[in-house]
Amino acid sequence: MSLLYAILDFPATKWLFLVLALVMPLASLLTWAERRQSAMMQDRLGPNRANIGPVKLKGILHFVADALKMIFKEDFVPANVHKGLFALAPILALAPVLIAFAIIPFGPTIYPHALGSSLDTYQLATNPGAPEFADSIRMQMFSIDFGLIFYFAVLTLANYGGTIAGWASYNKWALLGGLRSSSQMMSYEVAMGLALMGAFLVTGTLEPGAIAAHGATEFMSPAHPLNWLWLWQPVGLVLFFTAAIAETKRAPFDIPEGEPEIIGYFVEYSGMRWGIFFLAEFIEIVFISAVVATVFFGGWQVPFLDGDGFRIGGYLDPVKHISVGGSFTPLPHAVVVTLQFLAFGAKVVLLAMFQLLVRWTLPRFRADQLMNLGWKLLLPLSLANIMATALVKLVYYITTGS
């Protein structure tokens, strides 16, 4: 049995189950959700007719139809394009996003031998070598200390996809679109990274799993919503979310693509090659939602649900591991894990829907407004956020000595 768990805990297996089997369908579903949601925001119905026989599901099957259509479309490669780079660009756009998911904690650590009963957190803290904790499955592919840095480093590579697509297309407008993409990314990457540094100062770690589980104090467990960083880093949240939307290259920051009129870097692409750009964009939406959920909204934490059950009002004594005050409802480990996994999914979906809402509400920024916003507003604000956070942290350290 432990071999099975070792296989399940292997990063490639987790990537298969979490990214290929979970994120990819979610991103594909978002293509349908976007059209449906935007329609409803505009008092229309949206695509609701795709069906297999009588199975209609409110039109969810449209994403299957779209995928089939794009796969079977002609794969047209214009003359004079740089064949190698032209083929490489969509992969360069897609691969980094899929790799970056390695740092996202999709759920808590699962202890397969303890699934049936309530998790003994005292035993886990004092005697982690006990037989019931012998096997564990982390719902995170790579738990690395420089997790968020890894994310910045890898996701920046995705930008090469757009720029190279513009260069390889042998098309002036595509090239200009690729350049716009580069300049936009440069303007927002800095603010985006700095916006998360406040979170780093508060939690003292860059590992997303640890950020999601941070905040265990004497009186509040990490599952308490007031412990999540949306309360402690509101400015960081707004700044990061703004910059992240710019990173996905969607309205109101869709200058690189400019689908209707200014023509973006993938104008020469058709069929599934274009579809990969499109898919990468939607996977990026899921990824941004996952990062925001993890860093600012407690990741997989369900409000008031600790590892062993619901604890409302009271708290878990961090030393003795007993409930103090409040009401405590013990739950089996399996139920807790399922709830937390679903909570993460719900947070991601809600944040993705919010991104769709923004995309269909705000008009596109002009290039100069974009640069103004990035360099003159987001960057100074994120620096000020870091300074303020550090100052509060320093004062807290001086007064309490911890």
Place this chain on the structure above:
Amino acid sequence: MSSAHDEHGGHGAHGDAPEGPVVLSVSDRHPRVRTIQVVRPGQADTTFLAAGAKGLGITIKHFARNLFLPLRKIAARSRAGAPDLVGQGNEIETVQYPEEKVTYPERFRGLHRLMLREDGAVRCVACMCCPTVCPAHCITIIPEESENPGIEKRPAVFEIDELRCVVCGLCVEACPCDAIRMDTGDHAKPVEDRANAIETKESMMARGIRSIAKQGGEGPNWRSHAHEPPPDGGNH
């Protein structure tokens, strides 16, 4: 309160402070030709935060309303600018066509039909007025002799190519017998084969009803009959 302000719909017509644009100079030729001070958003407004939040509020309201409230009845949806939507459901205007249809106006010109006589025979006397007037040349009539000794001709073949028809309605106006009408309130049906788009005499007669009009019209004395009630009291 300046007059220009009222022309723009005047928000806040009351109050002491003038709310109109700041007038820099007025032309000596006409009092309404003026130079006003244009107020552009200052640096603080260029982030569009307040405006963006307001817009998000509007779209969230529409989305939530359309997501959770039931669809309005088709009659309320097909009427543009229904007076008060509150309590009737959501705000979605989409008409799901094949299942739902809006009622067309009375004078809508649609698929043709051939009207019938009292005995169910076709009213058409093959006078060839409609193929003559038809600008699209879509009507084909082959006349034959009628069995009825009182009627000279009738169409052996009466075909309309709905793909060529421009739905102008001139055939209906030209017809002296009220034999052809376009008041079915229906479209020409989509077909997969062009040959199937040709309406035959039988298919058009299947949609026809008996007409109350006098066969051949009232003739030169129509004025003297104009105010008489129709012979069957108007039921048809």
